[in-house]
Amino acid sequence: MEGKQPPNFTAEQERYHYLFTQHYRRIYGIVFHILRRREAAEDITQEAFVKAFQNMHQLKDPDKFGAWLAVIASNLARNYWKREKRMILSEDIEHSAGSGQDDPEQEVLRNLEIDRVRKALRTLPPEQYQAIVLQYYYDLKIEEIAVLLKIRAGTVKSRLFRARQRLSCCLELKSGNDSLSYQEGEQKDAPKF
Numbered sequence: 001m002e003g004k005q006p007p008n009f010t011a012e013q014e015r016y017h018y019l020f021t022q023h024y025r026r027i028y029g030i031v032f033h034i035l036r037r038r039e040a041a042e043d044i045t046q047e048a049f050v051k052a053f054q055n056m057h058q059l060k061d062p063d064k065f066g067a068w069l070a071v072i073a074s075n076l077a078r079n080y081w082k083r084e085k086r087m088i089l090s091e092d093i094e095h096s097a098g099s100g101q102d103d104p105e106q107e108v109l110r111n112l113e114i115d116r117v118r119k120a121l122r123t124l125p126p127e128q129y130q131a132i133v134l135q136y137y138y139d140l141k142i143e144e145i146a147v148l149l150k151i152r153a154g155t156v157k158s159r160l161f162r163a164r165q166r167l168s169c170c171l172e173l174k175s176g177n178d179s180l181s182y183q184e185g186e187q188k189d190a191p192k193f
Helices: 013-037 036-056 062-083 105-120 127-136 142-149 153-171
Strands: none
Touching: 013 036, 013 127, 062 127, 062 142, 062 153, 105 142, 105 153, 127 142, 127 153, 142 153
16 A cells, blocks of 8 residues: 555645655654654654644745754654653664665765764754754754744854854764764863753
């Protein structure tokens, strides 16, 4: 039944089905990044879709559905994480393999770099991660992020600045160091977040 819908779907149900299939993987990835637990991420992702569909009338620009849904999902995930009051560790999201057309050495190097960036992103607090995702993944402007998150543009700028600082510190580590802790001697001078 993959790709096919029962003939008795209403137009609204078809639209919701389309939105769900188009955005599920991205939203799940955002939630999983925050929670690090597959079952919880699946539950929160579904809850985010339900909440979004129930409040669809509040969405002013339908083209921003994905970003709006990402805000709902990340807020639900942050609230869940706060309730749990513990760090949740789990396996990474399984990602699809490359096309196979690239040079194997280049593919390995690219995968290593992607891994480094993912590890660096995991060091961000949820508020900073949310701002980074909305700006770079959804290509939203600072003002749009501020409206979606219901915060001031200056707060968005501050979160983005701090996130970039932290990512810069994490990504400037020696290439031989597998962990994302500061290099010896840098901890004292590193910015506090």
